[in-house]
Amino acid sequence: MTAVTDAPATGRSTPQWRSALHYLLSGYVYMLTLWFWAIALPVVAIIMFIIGQNVDEVTSSGIAFTHHGALWFPFSIAIILSVTYLPIHVANGMTRRSFTRAALAVNVIVGLLNATIATGALLVEREIYHAVGWVHGGTDGSGIAVFNGGVLVYLLGLAMLFIAGQVSGSLIGVAYYRLGGIIGTVALPLCLLPLAAVGLLGLGQGEQWNPWSWTADLAPWGTVVAVLVVIASAGAFHLLVRDIAIDSKD
DSSP, X not given: OGGGSSOOOOOSSSOHHHHHHHHHHIIIIIIIIHHHHHHHHHHHHHHHHHHHTTOSOOOSOSGGGXXXXXXXXXXXXXXXXXXXXXXXXXXXXXXXXXXXXXXXHHHHHHHXXXXXXXXXXXXXXXXXXXXXXXXXXXXXXXXOOXXXXXXXXXXXXXXXXXXXXXXXXXXXXXXXXXXXXXHHHHTHHHHTHHHHHXXXXXXXXXXXXXXXXXXXXXXXXXXXXXXXXXXXXHHXXXXXXXXXXXXXXX
């Protein structure tokens, strides 16, 4: 995690939160997100090629399996950054408010970026599947199309899932830093509420971790409630950070 060892210098004309955002994005995007996909996509391609040599027809999307990594890897990084970068940020004379704005902004940007890359990779995969006569279906082998609700709906649903994961990770890190190990552990269900809300209300009952179950015919209230929970959780993150005491040992 060399990306978070030194805080950026703040220029006179650059708002603090934008300076922090640029720094966080350099670690998230250039060193983590792009490397993740640069490794994951070739690995999936090799695995699917090997499988294709041994079966007549493939009915599962290989790229869809990378969604778990695109969700949980940034989730873990969000926890780490909340604990390690916040004290460095404040020690360099920047405000807690600027940290909050930068952290939440990077959560949204990284979530959208991962969802866009994942959806684009699925579009390419679908064309390859069609060219070789495979079925671009779900991991259960049902043959149901991955983009059953449309590409745009799929992209938005996946973005919501990834953003919710980022917000949950940020909440967990700050909760442990501010509240300590015992209370932080007790607060874990609340910190994971954004993910639970998007999974259960937005992505369909019983299939919350299958991104392709986000379809246009879902109950509108479920999606609305999920979005509101994510927004409220971002507000809770701000409240936890705004007057947080920084450990002198950090």
